Amino acid sequence: MVDANTRPLEAGVVRDFRDELSYGGYLHLDRLLDAQHPVSRPQHHDELLFIIQHQTVELWLKLILHELRTARAHLAGDRLQPALKQLARVKHIQHTLTEQWSVLATLTPSEYVEFRGFLGRSSGFQSYQYRAVEFILGNKNADMIDVFAHDEHARDLLSELLGQPSVYDEFIRYLHRQGHEVPASVLDRDVTKPHTYDPGLVAAFRRIYESSAENWDAYEACEELVDLEENFQFWRFRHLKTVERTIGSKHGTGGSSGVSFLRAALDLTFFPELYAVRTEI
Numbered sequence: 164m165v166d167a168n169t170r171p172l173e174a175g176v177v178r179d180f181r182d183e184l185s186y187g188g189y190l191h192l193d194r195l196l197d198a199q200h201p202v203s204r205p206q207h208h209d210e211l212l213f214i215i216q217h218q219t220v221e222l223w224l225k226l227i228l229h230e231l232r233t234a235r236a237h238l239a240g241d242r243l244q245p246a247l248k249q250l251a252r253v254k255h256i257q258h259t260l261t262e263q264w265s266v267l268a269t270l271t272p273s274e275y276v277e278f279r280g281f282l283g284r285s286s287g288f289q290s291y292q293y294r295a296v297e298f299i300l301g302n303k304n305a306d307m308i309d310v311f312a313h314d315e316h317a318r319d320l321l322s323e324l325l326g327q328p329s330v331y332d333e334f335i336r337y338l339h340r341q342g343h344e345v346p347a348s349v350l351d352r353d354v355t356k357p358h359t360y361d362p363g364l365v366a367a368f369r370r371i372y373e374s375s376a377e378n379w380d381a382y383e384a385c386e387e388l389v390d391l392e393e394n395f396q397f398w399r400f401r402h403l404k405t406v407e408r409t410i411g412s413k414h415g416t417g418g419s420s421g422v423s424f425l426r427a428a429l430d431l432t433f434f435p436e437l438y439a440v441r442t443e444i
């Protein structure tokens with residue numbers, strides 16, 4: 164134990180950053196910490212929580228998208244293990260994002276209603292990074308881009324991802340190159356449309372799951388994708404429950420019916436055949 168209950172600074176500790184890269188400089192903390200601008204008047208205490216909760220989500224979404232793009236490129240280049248490494252990282256980020264809901268759940272309905280009106284028609288529905296992650300995972304919907312008529316950067320990003328194969332498309336193409344029998348209709352599909360259920364693909368996965376020892380790589384990758392989808396659904400579910408306890412069945416600021424609109428998203432699936440194969444085994 165230190166006598167004075169204080170830790171003396173060691174002689175080697177760097178103190179002069181006039182000519183050195185500092186922590187704040189490297190991370191651009193000046194910009195990062197100057198990006199929280201509550202709009203409520205008089206300023207409501209809890210609006211800072213609301214802003215920071217969303218900003219941290221957006222930072223993690225940026226990293227998820229970065230990792231998924233790289234995972235997709237690895238799959239396209241037949242580098243399965245590096246792709247799985249990126250997906251493992253995405254799964255950890257998803258855990259953090261799902262856990263993070265508990266912070267916002269401390270916002271009571273009476274607190275939120277005091278500044279909700281100041282949010283106007285803005286809504287998480289307009290998160291282009293969230294939509295980008297959905298697109299790269301295969302939940303394509305060109306209509307979603309309409310919301311970004313005001314934002315060229317968002318429109319360009321989403322249009323780019325809409326026209327590219329999803330992570331699932333690249334995985335299926337990889338399986339085909341590895342000699343797995345995959346329906347041509349799936350390989351040649353219009354990638355701007357959402358992936359739809361294909362029984363021929365279920366048959367391909369069934370062969371992989373029934374001879375897992377001989378198809379270990381593919382088998383492992385299938386289970387990683389199921390983890391990823393499940394984690395995505397856990398996030399959606401926590402969002403739904405947080406919304407339910409905060410605004411009940413009010414309509415959303417973005418113009419939707421609110422909770423029932425969000426509940427419908429729980430029926431969506433990125434990888435339907437990976438779920439269907441479970442019934443076949």
Ligand code: HEM
Nearest residue numbers: 220286287288290293406409410415416417418419421428
């Ligand atoms: C008290 C907190 C929150 C409430 C009451 C709430 C409410 C809603 C509602 C009602 C919608 C439906 C669209 C609309 O009409 O507005 C929605 C969508 C959405 N929200 Fe939130 N939200 C909350 C927090 C968050 C947070 C922290 C995020 C993280 C970025 C988020 C991200 C989203 C996304 C991505 C959508 C679109 C979901 C989809 O298309 O299925 N929300 N939210």
Ligand SMILES: N[C@@H](CC(=O)c1ccccc1NC=O)C(=O)O
Nearest residue numbers: 282285286287288414415416417
């Ligand atoms: N849609 C929410 C408002 C909301 O939560 C929100 C508002 C602005 C930016 C992000 C938001 N988060 C999620 O939708 C509501 O209806 O209360």
